[in-house]
Amino acid sequence: MPRPVAPHRPGQALLPSLALCLLLAGGACGVPAGASAPPHQGAAPAATDATAAVVGAPAAAPAAPQAPVSDVAGEATFEAAAVLEHVRHLAGEIGPRAAGSEGSMTAATYIADQFARWGYAVERQGFSFPQFEDRLSALTVVAPAGEEPLEAGAMLHSASGTVAGPLAFAGFGRPEDMPGRLDGAVALMERGGQVPFRDKVAAAARAGAVGAIIYNSAPPEFSGSLQVPSEIPVLAISGAAGRELRQRLERGAPLQAHLAVDASVADRPAENVIATRPIAAGGAALPTIVLGAHLDSVPISPGANDNASGTALLLELARVLASQPPDANLIFIAFGAEELGLLGSAHYVATLPPPARAGLRAMLNFDMVGVGDELRVGGDDALMRLAEEVAGGRGLHLGRLPGDVTRSSDQASFIAAGILSLFFHVLDDPHYHTARDIPSNLSPERLQEIGEISEAVVRRLAGR
Numbered sequence: 001m002p003r004p005v006a007p008h009r010p011g012q013a014l015l016p017s018l019a020l021c022l023l024l025a026g027g028a029c030g031v032p033a034g035a036s037a038p039p040h041q042g043a044a045p046a047a048t049d050a051t052a053a054v055v056g057a058p059a060a061a062p063a064a065p066q067a068p069v070s071d072v073a074g075e076a077t078f079e080a081a082a083v084l085e086h087v088r089h090l091a092g093e094i095g096p097r098a099a100g101s102e103g104s105m106t107a108a109t110y111i112a113d114q115f116a117r118w119g120y121a122v123e124r125q126g127f128s129f130p131q132f133e134d135r136l137s138a139l140t141v142v143a144p145a146g147e148e149p150l151e152a153g154a155m156l157h158s159a160s161g162t163v164a165g166p167l168a169f170a171g172f173g174r175p176e177d178m179p180g181r182l183d184g185a186v187a188l189m190e191r192g193g194q195v196p197f198r199d200k201v202a203a204a205a206r207a208g209a210v211g212a213i214i215y216n217s218a219p220p221e222f223s224g225s226l227q228v229p230s231e232i233p234v235l236a237i238s239g240a241a242g243r244e245l246r247q248r249l250e251r252g253a254p255l256q257a258h259l260a261v262d263a264s265v266a267d268r269p270a271e272n273v274i275a276t277r278p279i280a281a282g283g284a285a286l287p288t289i290v291l292g293a294h295l296d297s298v299p300i301s302p303g304a305n306d307n308a309s310g311t312a313l314l315l316e317l318a319r320v321l322a323s324q325p326p327d328a329n330l331i332f333i334a335f336g337a338e339e340l341g342l343l344g345s346a347h348y349v350a351t352l353p354p355p356a357r358a359g360l361r362a363m364l365n366f367d368m369v370g371v372g373d374e375l376r377v378g379g380d381d382a383l384m385r386l387a388e389e390v391a392g393g394r395g396l397h398l399g400r401l402p403g404d405v406t407r408s409s410d411q412a413s414f415i416a417a418g419i420l421s422l423f424f425h426v427l428d429d430p431h432y433h434t435a436r437d438i439p440s441n442l443s444p445e446r447l448q449e450i451g452e453i454s455e456a457v458v459r460r461l462a463g464r
């Protein structure tokens, strides 16, 4: 079931939630059906259909390795209590960690400090992303009886401008839905029909429309991304309002629409926190394994499960694996800006030199691993079988994730680059992307299971 993005008001920055987000149940994470698009401009990757995201600036020079100074005494074992402590800090004390926000930077510092404590060399890999801001958007419908202002918000990457024209219904925005030429008209279209927003708008503009209004397929308000800048102003309205307008048009009411969009795009900073274990002599011959989890949340949520759970589990794995290092080069990455379309992982993969990329044996990703009933894995078949075998040895059953969910978090950036990946995710979190995604929802038993399974998978991949 697609879930609409929370309504927004003019003047609010739009930071739609787009990653795990993107595809959970066809867009449950806030991506409207038919949208599935990260909100950045230019050659933006669409999270549903173009997972090989390539964004951002050139790679920063790696930080000089630090001498390992671990404060881990003896052999550590994975402890869910330690995971929960990190979760309480990230989601409870720091709170929402939307990309570009102060919270995300504070979280990145916390994560970097933890890695450093356990002797890892830490690099903070910065990149930027374009943030769309809807400064003031408005819609007025003029009917014979008078003017009717309607609640509306700009679609991400809508052109700015003020336009007016007769309102014309254009279905889902498919070519066959266009009621002939729309010269000078404003196209009213319904979300969905397997047509991405940008294609609806492009079809309307080609037919001559001067503006477009997209209404939700369900009654509430929504927002979504056009992925690329549009030629004409585009507003999103609720399904209830849209259906009513459609019915009036079908009854022959002459309606005029006045659209005003005042929006801007500004670059905002984000970062990946990358920890590496200094390579021992002969280390170049060892397999390299990347373990990752995104550190950002959606703006309205403390993100305890999404994804302080994965970040905290990553930190605990880093502690345990520092204490008893496997025969592998380990790279731990807390990714930034996942919720905006897997931007951090895309940046990391895009800036990996080809030899380093070719040397990666596997990528393990953790996103939303603390709440829900069913632990599942997705990704490479052999890696899933290995995880199932490890879990089976502990009397646990692992389900498998559908492909679209597997394309909906940071592992997708690695899979798109041909890197074998394994995704750990628990279905289903009722507090997903809400203010109620808080630390007390998390299951220590679940975190313990996933921690032990993933640690064992890493050790098996390392050959011991």
Ligand SMILES: [Zn+2]
Pocket (backbone or CB within 6 Å): 019, 020, 021, 294, 306, 307, 338, 367, 368, 409
């Ligand atoms: Zn997530």
